[in-house]
Amino acid sequence: MRALMWSTLPLLKIAWRRDRVRLLIWIGVVVGLTVAIAAAFPELYYSAEELDAMAIAMENPAMVAMLGPVFGAANYHMAAAMGNQMVLFSMVLAAVMGVFVVSKHTRHDEEEGILEMIRALPVGRLSTLAATTLLLIIVSVVIALLTGFGLHAISLDGATFFGSMMYGITTGAALIMGGAMCALFAQLSENNRSVMGMSFGVIIGMYLLRGIGDVSFEVLAWMIPLNWLLRTEVYVSNYLWPLGLGLLFSVLVLVSAFYLNATRDLERGLLQARAGKASAHKFAKNPFGFLVKLLRPSLIAWALVSLTLGISYGAVFGDLETFMESLSAIIDMMPNLEGFAIEENFLAVVTMIIAITAVIGPMMQVNRMIDEEKKNRTEPIYARAIQRNTMQVRVLIIACIGITINLLMGGLGLYAGIVSTMNEPIGFFVVLGAVFNYSFAMFFMIGFIMLLGSLHPRISIYAWVYLAYSFMVLYIGSLLNLPTIFGFITPFGHVAQMPIESFNVLASIIMLFMALMMIAIAMNRYRHRDLIG
DSSP: OTTTTTTHHHHHHHHHHHHHHHHHHHHHHHHHHHHHHHHHHHHHOOSHHHHHHHHHHHTSHHHHHHHOOOOSGGGOOHHHHHHHHHHHHHHHHHHHHHHHHHHHHTHHHHHTTHHHHHHTSSOOTTHHHHHHHHHHHHHHHHHHHHHHHHHHHHOOTTOOHHHHHHHHHHHHHHHHHHHHHHHHHHHHOSSHHHHHHHHHHHHHHHHHHHHHHHHHOHHHHTTOHHHHHHTTOTTTTOOSHHHHHHHHHHHHHHHHHHHHHHHSOTTOOSSOOOOOOSSOOGGGGSHHHHHHHHHHHHHHHHHHHHHHHHHHHHTTGGGHHHHHTTOHHHHHHSOOOTTOOHHHHHHHHHHHHHHHHHTHHHHHHHHHHHHHHHTTOSHHHHTSSOOHHHHHHHHHHHHHHHHHHHHHHHHHHHHHHHHHHOSSOOOHHHHHHHHHTTHHHHHHHHHHHHHHHHHOGGGGHHHHHHHHHHHIIIIIHHHHTOOTHHHHTSGGGGSOOTTTSOOOHHHHHHHHHHHHHHHHHHHHHHHHSOOOO
16 A cells, blocks of 8 residues: 555645645635625624524525525524525535546646656556545645634624534535545546536536425435535534535545546546547538537537526526515615616626626637647647638637527526516516626627637636636625726626616627727737647
């Protein structure tokens, strides 16, 4: 065993040096969001009556499906509300972070040939995975401690030191769980894209099945490992045994990953890739058809995500007026204008969330061209009579198709949820117009990531940082009472909040013009720069 783990600590130091900036950013995001939202909670609920009303609202099946069951409703203090509304969000965010951390140092490095060079040194067969696991554990402990002490420093009403630490430990345990599942999938698949897809698919699947189980089938809820961590009942009961179950599951998954890593060949997965057809379809033999076939899974997946998100938010509309009349703080967060109902104000907020989520898929589809360049797969394409800008235009067309499909599916899902829960539903074209109102801002983001990728593929990551900034400022910034100047830095901050505001023609034209300018610069730069690799 010692030979298998040889040089684990030196590899741990290397992993930290390579990924320290990204890890610090992740830690700041996970801890910062949790603590900042907790600090804003006293501004949301001014009285015990508002907390009691929120406890009733949280028992709505739609809210249970999104945030989990209500714990401590009989004595719903501010800390219990924080735990009920935020712990699942923190857990999912931490689990996603765990996937990124592990995939980067396992299957990604293996696919890039980095592990082959490391294996040529005097290192153990399992040392790379062991170093990654230690890094994952260290990061989870840091997040748990920073979150726990940060929440304790805020001292919400009803919070205890043990409850705050339980919140942090639960978040850290979710990070380990997400990383452990990714480590297992890294042994099964032979490419990093499949590993990431399977990992995120399981996390999303656990979240959705947990929601179904919590609403209608308790046995199903208890079959979901992620739900075990939620049953610690942070700030209410602070149970330790569900936390132990979750950590035991993570340990068993990691042990399986180590066993499979010791038995499989390098750069091979235990699940054999499905053999392709002997002859490609006629549509796939031209460059555009080839790109469509390559990006088809992404198009379908993000369309379903948009549809699911729209249905989830639409299901909340039926109880808005009943459960939010006394929640003056939450109503103040909405862009409320006289003459408009609560549902219309809420629609203005929901459509922004759907739009920011819907643009992720098209941005990934544009980024796919950058990834292909990093892996030296674009050079054989350009060796033929195909111009670089021609490929860029085709990818841009597919991204625009993705934006249209995602917004349409999100709008249809939102309207379906509204119709099923409201006696007098909002009009179909009102909902669809509010959703498509964000298409110009989304097109701006497409132009931005194309520009960064054309300047240099490695800086395209800042487009994702910009998108995350947009979400935090516009959605969470209202909780933190940030100055409005922060919203003007993002294109989504210039979009009219329909249906309570009229369509902003001037802002849309400016965003479209800026997007076209960025695309033109990107195409010119991409045509003249050298391919990397």
